Amino acid sequence: MGEKTDQKREYIITKAGEVFAKKGFLQVTMKDIVEICQISRGGLYLYFGSTGEVFHAILSRQLEEEGEDLAVKLTEMKTMSDLLLLFLKEQKKLILQKKEDLTIATYEYLFSHTAEDETGKLIKDQFRAGITVLTKILEQGALRGEFYCEDPKQEACSIMYSLEGMKICSKTMGLSESQVDRQLLHIVSGLLIEE
Amino acid sequence: MGEKTDQKREYIITKAGEVFAKKGFLQVTMKDIVEICQISRGGLYLYFGSTGEVFHAILSRQLEEEGEDLAVKLTEMKTMSDLLLLFLKEQKKLILQKKEDLTIATYEYLFSHTAEDETGKLIKDQFRAGITVLTKILEQGALRGEFYCEDPKQEACSIMYSLEGMKICSKTMGLSESQVDRQLLHIVSGLLIEE
Amino acid sequence: MGEKTDQKREYIITKAGEVFAKKGFLQVTMKDIVEICQISRGGLYLYFGSTGEVFHAILSRQLEEEGEDLAVKLTEMKTMSDLLLLFLKEQKKLILQKKEDLTIATYEYLFSHTAEDETGKLIKDQFRAGITVLTKILEQGALRGEFYCEDPKQEACSIMYSLEGMKICSKTMGLSESQVDRQLLHIVSGLLIEE
Amino acid sequence: MGEKTDQKREYIITKAGEVFAKKGFLQVTMKDIVEICQISRGGLYLYFGSTGEVFHAILSRQLEEEGEDLAVKLTEMKTMSDLLLLFLKEQKKLILQKKEDLTIATYEYLFSHTAEDETGKLIKDQFRAGITVLTKILEQGALRGEFYCEDPKQEACSIMYSLEGMKICSKTMGLSESQVDRQLLHIVSGLLIEE
């Protein structure tokens, strides 16, 4: 029975993701979720008490999956340059993605939940994890002589801010792939020795 | 007549700004505005037909004021370095501001109005104006030998993305003044010759 | 001054007539009248306290005009058959008219003011006047041997009900000119001797 | 489930009928219906989205019932004269009815919905059905030598216009039973041979 229940939970999470991707966070109502899932109003409340709870569950699952994904890919890499390129390629995907994109919903969630909550922590941890990974890549790369980088930590922050900026510009004013490529190239060329 | 009316319009714009700063865009209702202005429901509709209209008016006025402000300050500057520092100082203020801060409301507006509208154009124009100004500063600075900068346009974009990223990080996960300072320093130090 | 005032009153009545013709009675608001007249809200209230008052004034004027009109035409007629045809021709015009048509507004007014009021009396008097005129025409015609008509009063009522029925059918389900002609012919042919 | 729901639907239709009979169509609000039904605002919207929908449902049911009613009575009749008298008796009831009377509401609906819609069609079909039935009665009656009637179709129209005229006169200026009787007699006496 627990299994069946879990399946339904998963089902709701998956379906609801579509709505959040389409409407952001604030404009999604429990009714929207009920409708896309084709379940009963009361049924939804058995699993989630609010749109916030559903959204939290969606993000949790997403982070898990991404984590596994990244871990797998990282182990296959050899040089730090490769790693950096991989990292940026993933980010590029996030910046340009249209479908299944929870970026806007995520920002809206953060905007309306300034006070620290579980979901907020989730998102922030993800961001910090990005900085950490990037810092390590840069540190290692500098040690190995692949990169020129005096202050890896600061450089990592700098890159992350740029990526975050591109992400939001992409969602609000539109960004072409070539614009993103140029900017990513600019970042990389500032690091690579003998560019 | 017109004068008195304009005063009331200004009054509403000013007061409503507080609500948008506090609640973002999507969660502001006409009722909120009515209440903070202490006017009647119907009274508000004499001036604005929706929260979107009020918000547009707020941004319009803000941009005017900022424009004048900046113009004054720019004429007082002598070197491009001074100009750059001034520009970044203004941006720092925007990144860290807490009161009267429409950043979140602006993002929420853009998120929920993907299709081009007047207000959206206003905001995008402002962003583009930032890039233009910055590009000119970098070009001039490079010519005068103040900066090291091979591709001013790209560099300007890069800086703007970073600033945008910091802006949003500041509103979502919080950013200390020293974090902002370090990042701004990082930007400047990448440009100045003989750093 | 009284003259000027009267002019404005007349102006309002004329303009407001357009609105009532277009929207009926119930759906006309004081705002509608203010707008079509391009006068101030308060200004309208100096002359009329409600849509009902405006409507009453419109009907009053209309009846006056119609009365004069008819009186003129009646004096020019010689035979009762001519008079009857004239009468029916006028009715036909009323049945088929599209512009300046207050039929619907009039019915709506009566529907929502079941209790006797001045305006109601006006309308009813007009209807009764129609019966009276028609009765006289039929009586005279019968005396002169133009018509076959045993009970002129009842016949007059009968014709008026038919006309009223056509009027409302015309406004609700649509009636072509030929349909009206056929019915009028049917009425006349039932009266004329040696049809 | 469906059964219970249908019961409530029927309950709303019945109760709402009272309001429409009392206030016509245009002046009935969803609030009025909510109040007479003693249900919640949202509850009403589960069944009907507008006053127009409720009204449509009322008329639909009414027409169904009337249809059955008439069919039963018609089979019991033998001569065409009997049928005609029955038909006129039913019409008399409609003309004089006070309770449960949707005449005014129906006219108001038609006035404010000139464009063809489902409800309008319903009403017009009912009117046309009346003409058809009457025409058949007159045709048969003429064939059997019961009536004198050269053009049954036109005569049927003529009678229907009179009835419609009486209906509206009854609702607007008032009509006594004896007035109606006299007029019905006038109609019949024009048809019966050896009058």
Next chain:
DNA sequence: CATGAATGAGAGTTCATTCAT
């Protein structure tokens, strides 16, 4: 577990009517 009818709070919007100028 699951359903979906029902409730009621609350947002948007429109106007009749007043009143200071």
Next chain:
DNA sequence: GATGAATGAACTCTCATTCAT
């Protein structure tokens, strides 16, 4: 007389949330 800004009541419609079945 004339104006039009201002008020507040009234209406429409949507949802979060509950609860009997």
